[in-house]
Amino acid sequence: MSKILITGGAGFIGSTLANYYSENHNVIVVDDLSMGNKQNLTSSKNIEFVKGSVTNKQLMQNILIDNQFDYIFHLAAVASVADSVERPLATHEVNFDSVLQLLELIKKYQKELKRLVFSSSAAVYGDEPTLPKQEESIIRPLTPYAIDKFAAEKYVVDYYHLYDVPTSAVRFFNVYGPKQNPESPYSGVISIMMDRYKKLLNNEQSMFTLFGDGTQSRDFVFIEDVVQALNLIANSQDTLGEVYNIGTGEAIGLNELVSTIDSFLEVKLPIQYEDERSGDIKHSLADIAKVKAVGYQPKYDIKSGLEKYVSYELSNFGKKGSDS
Numbered sequence: 278m279s280k281i282l283i284t285g286g287a288g289f290i291g292s293t294l295a296n297y298y299s300e301n302h303n304v305i306v307v308d309d310l311s312m313g314n315k316q317n318l319t320s321s322k323n324i325e326f327v328k329g330s331v332t333n334k335q336l337m338q339n340i341l342i343d344n345q346f347d348y349i350f351h352l353a354a355v356a357s358v359a360d361s362v363e364r365p366l367a368t369h370e371v372n373f374d375s376v377l378q379l380l381e382l383i384k385k386y387q388k389e390l391k392r393l394v395f396s397s398s399a400a401v402y403g404d405e406p407t408l409p410k411q412e413e414s415i416i417r418p419l420t421p422y423a424i425d426k427f428a429a430e431k432y433v434v435d436y437y438h439l440y441d442v443p444t445s446a447v448r449f450f451n452v453y454g455p456k457q458n459p460e461s462p463y464s465g466v467i468s469i470m471m472d473r474y475k476k477l478l479n480n481e482q483s484m485f486t487l488f489g490d491g492t493q494s495r496d497f498v499f500i501e502d503v504v505q506a507l508n509l510i511a512n513s514q515d516t517l518g519e520v521y522n523i524g525t526g527e528a529i530g531l532n533e534l535v536s537t538i539d540s541f542l543e544v545k546l547p548i549q550y551e552d553e554r555s556g557d558i559k560h561s562l563a564d565i566a567k568v569k570a571v572g573y574q575p576k577y578d579i580k581s582g583l584e585k586y587v588s589y590e591l592s593n594f595g596k597k598g599s600d601s
Contacts, residue, residue, distance in 0.1 A: 524563025
């Protein structure tokens, strides 16, 4: 069995990946639980949980000395643009310093590693309006979060070219699916919407705040497709030293998104429109030709992905899933 390290492995994406690999591999998860939840992880004997921060050099060094990994997925991050604006130094430690530190430790202690996959973000593209975004599109990071992600991504790629450390990087677009925490300030818009819908179905007062006029659009990618992409990239020789967009190649407007969920649930979510927030990007769409070339094929469009997610949420809510 392969041995896999997942940092940030109790979070939304990390726990889904850890649970997927734990069926046939040994997985070590490192998470400080500032955003993740240990309950997201299955009780599989193949998962070892280590509570701690990726900024703790001694901890990370001990883990990399004591274990020889086949694959490392570095997902740990302070994934909030707003938080990076409020606390640039503190978020820089997690979003950049921990990556460079990990690369150095891998170079020194992980001679048998097959791949490090680093999670970057579509935020690196900023507000340059040309769509869809290709990996070689203009990069215009607007916040400390986006700057850190892009700088870390470049280090990750260059460690392959300079030191032969086997690396790849991915730029996530808008990931959604089960176990995304709507209470977190870092959560995606769909999970926050779903939380408001559940309150509505529970006969509680509920209002969803939408910043802007709702015509802004996003490329929403279902979590199972993200896991598919990460697995393909980690296991392909063609992806060494490369960066990949992870999305669906299709976008949907937020007003249309609400209408779609309305129809699934046969309710109407009240919307409160507020002024656009500065720094918010109007439209986001991934060109996924590069990752499709290594075998990626999204299994879920926005409708089928939403249907699966809504059904999951309602089953946990004590109601039957939608038959739509």
